Amino acid sequence: MPQRESMAYDVVIVGAGPAGLSAAIRLKQLALAAGREIGVCVLEKGSEVGAHILSGAVVDPIALDELIPDWRELDSPLTVPVTENHHWVLTRKRKFALPHLMMPRFMNNKGTYTLSLGNLCRWLAGQAEALGVEIFPGFAAAEILFNEDGSVKGVATGDMGVARDGTHKPEYQPGMELHAKYTFFAEGVRGHLSKELIRLFGLSEDRQPQIYAIGIKELWDIDPAKHVPGRVIHTQGWPLSDAVGGGFLYHQENGQVSLGFVVGLGYKNPYLSPFEEFQRWKQHPDIRAILEGGRRISYGARAINEGGWQSVPKLVFPGGALIGCSAGFVNVPRIKGSHTAMKSGMLAAEAAFDAISVEREGDALDAYPKALEASWVATELKMVRNAEPALAKFGQLAGTLYAGFDLWVHSLGLTLPWTFKHHPDHEGLWRKDIAPKIDYPKPDGVISFDRLSSVFLSNTNHEEDQPIHLTLKDASVPIDVNLALYDAPEQRYCPAGVYEIVGQEENRPRLQINAQNCVHCKSCDIKDPTQNINWVVPEGGGGPNYPNM
Known part of the structure; x- marks a missing residue:
């Protein structure tokens, strides 16, 4: 087997999202201010920076103000300030608007912007490269490398040109090893390497388990007469009854x-x-009225961390x-996480730069969690820590009332x-014999759609002849357990039609796994009732290619 080549850097960052790019920029800024060189590399599994980035998004620029204070003069994509806030409680046919004055002060979106988070990452990547950061899109970090003493040495990218049966195709190329004094893992939600690090180093042993939601998103061109730049709408209630969740609709550029x-x-x-x-929600009269006469142009999905402060693992x-x-x-109640992610990357960068400057390479970066504990990130997340679990504990109505009380108490400076x-x-998934079936209406092809036409709009593409990246620990479980007890829920929680029971x-x-459809949302890795599905990275560059998402 060909030996892998290696490259050495001071810091290697896995993932070109808001956190990873902010860390890279901060490292280079500190080096420039100190008059020294520091080698920083960012690996991105998407075909380009932003290809796998999906969010609402309403962005609080507090971290960006600290990272790049003159961003307003640098042609950034933050061009549409939020001008209106609406919160609707939906029934099947009606909506009830909650007065914004009822919301705690820190829930106000004043000073925030609505935009494509993918475009923000593309812009941040340009700022990083201008400072000398090396960014490698299309290269998936597939393996953690360790030193003899058990410390992390870096990562290796996945091999290219491996056939589904494991043999090497003519274009085979072995992965590259990237060695670093410090490696930052900024893979996003449920990163497969991060998950392994949390297990190996026991980083969640004294924490609450992380919990998640799945967010499914579309981008529409709508009738100009209905468009109000900066209008932000959030909804709760219908169509969900037992599940926690809600909808959003942001008028962007x-x-x-x-x-x-x-959900x-x-x-x-x-x-x-x-x-x-999601398809049912779009058929609500007040949502449909906005979309009618418009055209859907993009689709995607991703998981969202919802555990809050009590679920944050040890960071180093x-x-x-x-x-x-x-x-x-x-921050689940604010429906925002980009600003906190960016700040975490900046604080980790500062700790690593200090350690490298005094040649303490390899030491645990204890200064990073200490700085984060003292930052506005911790203050913000501690304030809202009970809001999401209140909904799970008490249900939608009582949970919302409790969460509102809890948030108001904290907004007044009390604890x-x-x-x-x-x-x-x-x-806790119910068995199929006691669970009520849900009769979903057929899509009309105008407002609501099916999965396959939706996946087409995500521009998802994987090299077909490669090992399936949705791996099973036990191949018998999908039929003997999931189908037998739960009627194969993977057919329904996957938003891309990846999992299909055939031959009945x-x-x-x-179980047929249509891995080429996968939009990398990670829901299967999270929701599978026996945790039998393990999501690993496919060949670099595979997956969705989101424009403006």
């Missing part, structure tokens, strides 16, 4: 609206389909750190002494 639906993955009914709930280990959504810094706990999302008519059922 160029006559477009970004809309989507979020907490702790739901109980195996017949629930987050994708179908010998040779590296977790930053951004690899650790989980989303409640308790912290609610979480339960892993894959636990012949009484020879088997």
Whole structure:
């Protein structure tokens, strides 16, 4: 087997999202100010920076103000300030608007911007490269490398040109090893290497389990007469009853609206389909009225960290750190996490630069979690720590009332002494014999759509002849357990039609995995009731190619 080549850097960063790029920029800024050189490399599994980035998004620029104070003069994509805030409680046919004065002060979107987070990352990448950061899109970090003492040495990218049966195709190229004094893992939600690091180093041993939601999003061109730049709408209530979640609709630039639906993955009914709930939500009269006469132009999905402060793992280990959504810094009530992710990357960068400057390479970056604990990130997340679990604990109505009370108390500078706990999302799924089936309407092809036409709009592409990246620990479980007990819920929680039970008519059922459809949302890795599915990276450059998402 050909030996892998290696390259050495001071810091290697896995993932070109907001956290990873902010860390890279901050490292170079510090080096420039100190008059010294520092080698920084960013690996990105998408075909380009931003290809795999998906968010609402309404961005609080607090971290960007600290990182690049003159961003307003640098042709940044933050051009549409939020001008209106609406919160609707939906029934099947009606909406009830909650007065914004009822919301705690820190929930106000004053000073925020609505935009494509992918475009923000593309812009940040340009700023990073101008400072000398080396960014390698299309290269997936597939393996953690370790030193003899057990500390993290770096990562290796995946081999290219491997056939599905494991043999080497004529174009085979072995992966590259990237060695570093410190490696930052900024893979996003449920990163497969981050998950392994959390297990190996026991980083979550005294923490609450991380919990997640799936967010499904579309981008529409709408009738210009209906477009109000900067208008932000959030909804709760219908069509969900037992599950936690809600919808969003943001009026962005160029006559477009970004809309989507979020469903907490702790739901109980195996017949629930987050994708179908989103399609139903769009048919609400007040949502449909906005979309009618418009045209859907893009689609995507991703998981979202919802555990909050009590689920953030230990952030450092010998040779590296977790930053951004690899650790989980989303402020769920504010529906924002980019600003906290960016700040975490900046703080980790400062700790690493200090350690490298005094030649303490390899030491755990204890200064990073200490700085984060003292930052506005911790203040913000501690304030909202009980809001999401209150919904799971008390239900939508009572949970919303409690969460509102809790948030108001904290917004007044007071503190409640308790912290609610979480339960892993894959636990507690009802058996199919006691779960009520859900009759979802057929898509009309105008407002609501099917999965396959949706995946087409995500521009998802994988080299077909490669090992399937959705791996099973036990190949018998999908039929003997998931189908037998839960009627194969992977057919419904996947928003891309990856999992399909075939052969039932012949009484020879088997699971077919359409891996080429995968939009990398990670829901299967999270929600599978026996945790039998393990998501690993496919060949670099595979997956969705999101424009303006």
